[in-house]
Amino acid sequence: MATTGTSAAHAQKSPGRLSVNSIMGSEGRYWLLIAPAVLLMLGFYFYPLARVLWMSFTFPSPGLGNYEDLIDNASVHRTLITTARIGVITTGLTLLFAYLISYVLVHAKPKVERIMFLGVLIPLWISALVRGFSWFILLRREGTINDVLISTGIIDTPLDLIWNELGVVIGMVHYMLPLGVLPIYANMRNIDTRCVAAARGLGASRGVAFRKVFLPLSMPGVIGAGILVFIYSLGFYVTPALLGGGKTLMIAEYIQLQIMDLVNWGRGAMLATTLLVTILLLLGVMSRIIDLRGLFGGK
Amino acid sequence: MNTTNRDLRVTNLEKSFGDFRAINRISLTIRAGEFLTILGPSGSGKTTFLNMVAGFLDTDGGTMTLGDRDITHLPPETRDFGMVFQGYALFPHLSVFDNVAFPLKVRKWSSDKIARHVEEALDLVQLGNLRDRMPKQLSGGQQQRVALARAMVFRPNLLLLDEPLSALDKKLRAEMQEELKRLHRKVGLTFIYITHDQDEALSMSDRVVVMRNGVIVQQGRPDELYKTPRTSFVAGFLGRSNFLRGDVVSLDGEKLTIRNGDLTLRQHAGTATLQPGDTALIALRPEAVSLIEGDAQADNVIEATVSDSNYFGSNFSITAETDHFGTFELTMPAAQLSHDLAVGSRIRLGWSASAGVIVEDDE
Numbered sequence: 275m276a277t278t279g280t281s282a283a284h285a286q287k288s289p290g291r292l293s294v295n296s297i298m299g300s301e302g303r304y305w306l307l308i309a310p311a312v313l314l315m316l317g318f319y320f321y322p323l324a325r326v327l328w329m330s331f332t333f334p335s336p337g338l339g340n341y342e343d344l345i346d347n348a349s350v351h352r353t354l355i356t357t358a359r360i361g362v363i364t365t366g367l368t369l370l371f372a373y374l375i376s377y378v379l380v381h382a383k384p385k386v387e388r389i390m391f392l393g394v395l396i397p398l399w400i401s402a403l404v405r406g407f408s409w410f411i412l413l414r415r416e417g418t419i420n421d422v423l424i425s426t427g428i429i430d431t432p433l434d435l436i437w438n439e440l441g442v443v444i445g446m447v448h449y450m451l452p453l454g455v456l457p458i459y460a461n462m463r464n465i466d467t468r469c470v471a472a473a474r475g476l477g478a479s480r481g482v483a484f485r486k487v488f489l490p491l492s493m494p495g496v497i498g499a500g501i502l503v504f505i506y507s508l509g510f511y512v513t514p515a516l517l518g519g520g521k522t523l524m525i526a527e528y529i530q531l532q533i534m535d536l537v538n539w540g541r542g543a544m545l546a547t548t549l550l551v552t553i554l555l556l557l558g559v560m561s562r563i564i565d566l567r568g569l570f571g572g573k
Numbered sequence: 574m575n576t577t578n579r580d581l582r583v584t585n586l587e588k589s590f591g592d593f594r595a596i597n598r599i600s601l602t603i604r605a606g607e608f609l610t611i612l613g614p615s616g617s618g619k620t621t622f623l624n625m626v627a628g629f630l631d632t633d634g635g636t637m638t639l640g641d642r643d644i645t646h647l648p649p650e651t652r653d654f655g656m657v658f659q660g661y662a663l664f665p666h667l668s669v670f671d672n673v674a675f676p677l678k679v680r681k682w683s684s685d686k687i688a689r690h691v692e693e694a695l696d697l698v699q700l701g702n703l704r705d706r707m708p709k710q711l712s713g714g715q716q717q718r719v720a721l722a723r724a725m726v727f728r729p730n731l732l733l734l735d736e737p738l739s740a741l742d743k744k745l746r747a748e749m750q751e752e753l754k755r756l757h758r759k760v761g762l763t764f765i766y767i768t769h770d771q772d773e774a775l776s777m778s779d780r781v782v783v784m785r786n787g788v789i790v791q792q793g794r795p796d797e798l799y800k801t802p803r804t805s806f807v808a809g810f811l812g813r814s815n816f817l818r819g820d821v822v823s824l825d826g827e828k829l830t831i832r833n834g835d836l837t838l839r840q841h842a843g844t845a846t847l848q849p850g851d852t853a854l855i856a857l858r859p860e861a862v863s864l865i866e867g868d869a870q871a872d873n874v875i876e877a878t879v880s881d882s883n884y885f886g887s888n889f890s891i892t893a894e895t896d897h898f899g900t901f902e903l904t905m906p907a908a909q910l911s912h913d914l915a916v917g918s919r920i921r922l923g924w925s926a927s928a929g930v931i932v933e934d935d936e
Contacts (some may be wrong), residue, residue: 473664477676477679
């Protein structure tokens with residue numbers, strides 16, 4: 275009697291119990307797997323971030339007071355313009371060099387390609403700090419480059435290669451190169467080389483075949499690299515701080531200055547919010563124009 | 574224009590990749606307006622040859638002339654050759670119209686002349702209604718037609734086709750074969766067609782060149798090559814063949830007597846120069862063999878045991894084991910076979926002295 279009763283109870287699904295499936299659909303259990311990570315991100319990343327950003331509306335007094343600086347504060351203006359200018363110049367130069375490097379990479383023999391590719395990746399594994407200090411040795415007034423130029427008689431007085439915008443751009447382009455090369459290279463790898471051969475066979479010279487076939491086919495990689503590098507450049511801290519020598523202030527260093535040195539949390543938080551919103555807007559606009567998901571391998 | 578003046582003449586062409594000789598002193602004249610097929614297995618050098626003709630690969634030696642013009646070292650864009658690539662190589666970022674217009678745009682034609690010629694070319698391949706599509710919206714057969722239109726729209730000196738049908742399924746392939754023949758007749762352009770498919774080679778070409786290991790093994794009209802292969806490789810690659818080996822016993826004018834063990838074969842010498850004592854290799858087509866029943870006679874008769882029999886509607890294909898030559902293949906029209914050939918049954922096979930061909934052994 276007792277045994278049959280138990281098995282009957284088991285066979286019948288108890289109506290009062292809610293299974294995971296019935297709440298979240300059949301994929302519900304997979305969401306559970308990433309729940310710890312999501313909670314961690316919410317509690318330790320998004321919450322404090324939101325608190326800081328919120329400060330831009332509440333500190334020192336509630337309202338949009340901090341955002342008035344965007345309109346009438348000269349040093350904020352200078353910083354924003356410097357940031358945008360360095361971002362654009364860095365992105366432009368990085369794309370140019372990254373394109374050249376990628377082009378050589380995909381056209382090199384496989385053995386050479388592997389070695390050169392390693393040359394692109396290794397800097398990615400070295401900290402920006404170390405790379406910044408390395409540029410000191412090369413660029414400062416008594417540095418390697420000036421020494422060589424003076425001793426060979428090309429120049430009389432050392433060039434100012436560091437502690438200015440030039441130094442910042444040199445260091446940043448160097449840092450961004452692998453980030454620029456990777457998307458461009460990945461895209462170029464997928465271009466059917468026969469298309470370029472076909473263009474030649476159909477009467478296009480080397481230059482025309484490149485301009486009308488290879489270049490347009492490689493544009494998705496260039497745009498992807500451009501977005502990546504520009505966004506990185508806008509919020510970049512270590513290299514501008516090291517190589518700008520405190521004279522060329524970009525927004526990240528300016529925020530650090532406001533919060534750590536001047537304890538002006540309101541203005542720092544306002545600039546951080548501005549930076550974040552700008553980047554999100556940029557991504558939003560770009561995603562309207564091009565297929566971002568395809569670009570970053572989401573498809 | 575003088576037609577002989579547009580012949581493509583290739584003399585002693587050579588190409589090596591490291592130690593590998595891809596093309597070994599090839600000489601060949603391709604007549605203006607001809608449909609020439611270069612047939613060979615993979616690794617035979619046929620694609621290398623085509624790429625050299627197109628100008629994508631530099632030559633290590635030899636010359637190429639088109640009419641009176643030396644084109645050996647001209648870059649591809651100045652040769653005015655149309656090319657259809659394996660996999661088509663359509664420009665994925667351009668529409669059908671712009672793909673076909675490409676060779677005209679780089680030649681800086683006026684836009685209304687371009688429009689007129691592109692329409693004409695698209696009509697020629699029956700794609701006039703798809704001009705605004707992108708390549709990836711087209712089926713394989715349609716992409717093929719776009720590639721053809723693009724390669725012909727600028728009235729090239731000749732058209733190079735690199736295994737253009739290999740990516741298509743069987744039915745579409747047969748359709749496109751017809752289409753290519755039609756286009757060739759209609760535009761009268763020289764076609765150089767590369768393939769490893771013997772059926773394509775036989776059905777489409779005016780002339781077939783068989784390549785192997787970087788050299789030309791034999792060339793001729795399709796029926797010539799099929800009927801009188803020069804070597805065992807050609808006999809086996811172009812269609813199927815039974816190979817019979819024996820020792821030449823005597824030569825009486827045209828007639829050879831060949832012995833294998835206790836079996837004596839009668840065989841016409843053809844162009845072969847064999848002496849008594851030489852080893853002879855005979856290539857015999859499956860359809861040249863017939864069943865000998867009752868007291869029928871044939872120049873050569875051997876006994877065999879049926880090991881397999883396949884029915885293909887219009888004909889039978891029979892595999893039989895012989896004592897002297899191992900496995901033997903024969904095909905015959907189904908209408909000629911009055912009864913079923915059960916596996917294991919004994920049959921007698923016969924063929925005439927002129928049915929086989931003496932070939933050089935190059936396998």
